[in-house]
Amino acid sequence: MNPEIIFVTGKGGVGKSTVAAALALKKAKSGQKTLLVEIGDQSFYKDYFGLQSVGYEPVKVQEKFSVALWSGQNCLREYILHLIKVEALYRLFFENAVMKAFINVAPALPELAIMGKATSGPRNHGPKLPYDCIIMDCYATGHFMALMGASAGMSEVVKVGPMGEQSRSIDKVLRDPQICQYYLVCLPEELPVRETEELFAQLKADYGITPNIILNKCIAEPLPMAEFSAAESSTNTEFREFSKQQKKIQELHLEMKNRVATLDPETQLLPTIWSHEVSRVLDSLAAVLK
């Protein structure tokens, strides 16, 4: 059976990584063998989960839940080894100084390798990834679009040959709603909502994708207005001020909720968890996520 592949993205600072981790926890708890993937050279989840290290090989966080760090270099290396099969030849290729330098910066190559690995299961190409669910904690919007665009761009530049073929097959899987899902994480504030609206429209127009929206740190159950009026008689100035601000925040959240609901009527709301403890935050969020 094909794994479920979920891409998580959104504006910087909206809590992508936290939401991706909560989603992974949720999947693992429901019995799916889940891999949470972060992209790049530096691990965020290492300190987040208090792990010894996080690298290319998956590390277990808890039962059925592992985390891995993929860089374009690593993905490409693994893929090429898989293709060449002869260790000596592969060494020759990768230890060549020119090749080393080239792979680091070649346009779209690292992005293509990452997306190629993520979709290797359904494409039946490349080394096996034995998971029921793969959750990709992707970069923020701009870099995410570069990830998405690598396969389409490369199949445009290289029409013939294996590279073009692979690019087209990756692109096809990314557009298949039966295989790939997209979660846009957003905050109930003007700028993140606007960026979400733009990204939503772009994914739809360029790839025919309908993303799911997660509105993070949003008030799901508003306080009754009577509480705010009652607070006006408080002798505590700070509390009165808090009440005034909270009322404004509540109104803003409602407005933003309605705005994103016009894009995704099934937008999921996640509350703010007032805790500094990772496990408490993740458990609470996983319990709310559908």
Add this chain to the structure above:
Amino acid sequence: MKILVCVGNGGVGKTTLAAAMGVSAAKKGAKVLVLTIDPAKRLATTLGIEGNKDICKVPGQTFKGELYASIVDHKKTFDDFVLRAAAKSEVAKKLFDNKLYQQLSTSLSGSQDFSALEKLYSVYESNEFDLIILDTPPAKHAIDFLNAPQKLAVLFNDSVARWFRDSKSSSARSRIMSVINAGTKQVLNILENITGSELLRQLADFFISIEQWQDKLEDRIVKVHKMMTNPETKFCLVTSFDRAKLRESEYFLTELRKGGYHINSIVMNRSYPEWLNLNEAVSRGSPAGTEGLFALYKEEKEFYSYRDEIYSAFAKKYGVETKVLRLPEAREPISDLAGLEKMSEIIMSQGDSR
């Protein structure tokens, strides 16, 4: 001339902070330029740079000095650089049409970082300002910004370029095959097997266009590096506030120091609501009918007070060598000049940011 570089992860409010710091300096009498990357529309309007690619004087200011702003136009900066680097304009034109170049100049991660630094250098060279404040492109990790030019330079390195150029035509290829060693030949074959001959052809075209660039690019990179490590160039690390982010900041500070850069401040942005007083305990009792609200008030106050302790520990550790500033979440989102001025006052009250 001084430079202040605002670095940090995406979504931490770098652009607004860069603008507010510009206001602080202009108030003190300096002629300041704020170079932004991707400002929100309302902020761009405030700065007078919406839909404009030139350097503009910020409208409505009554400062002792002068405040200017500009948006870095990546495509144009990159193309300008190419035009200057290419000896003949036909070569540049041919390159602009190359599909790989189009990918490279627009979507390649690192190309934005390169053009931001390139733009900064050209303004720096003009010597028209007392201070330039640079807002940096969003990056997963702040350190990526500084490594981008070197990474990009490798692509233009002549040994790489020659490699692909020489693979262009079969005759040239067979000629070169006789001189390069068997190992390289095999590597090229492997690449061709994996990617196909068309990509190799595209690459060859690309590298033929950028022939003889290496010197110019390397010269530029050396100059930019000199500018960035100059003691007059300071870094301001902007971060949001949670444990994982603080750890990232610590890592970044270490990397900056290792690289010979000068840090002058760490700003924890939007770290507590302006309307909560963290020095005061929650006073007991609340009017009837405010149970839900009061519970939330207490919860938030506890949360931010605990955060304050983490902050104090961090400030104690790093405050010796560099300024640590903590800015609140404002009552209203900051988008007009008055909001920027207010923010600049908070910055100045916590210590000079220059």
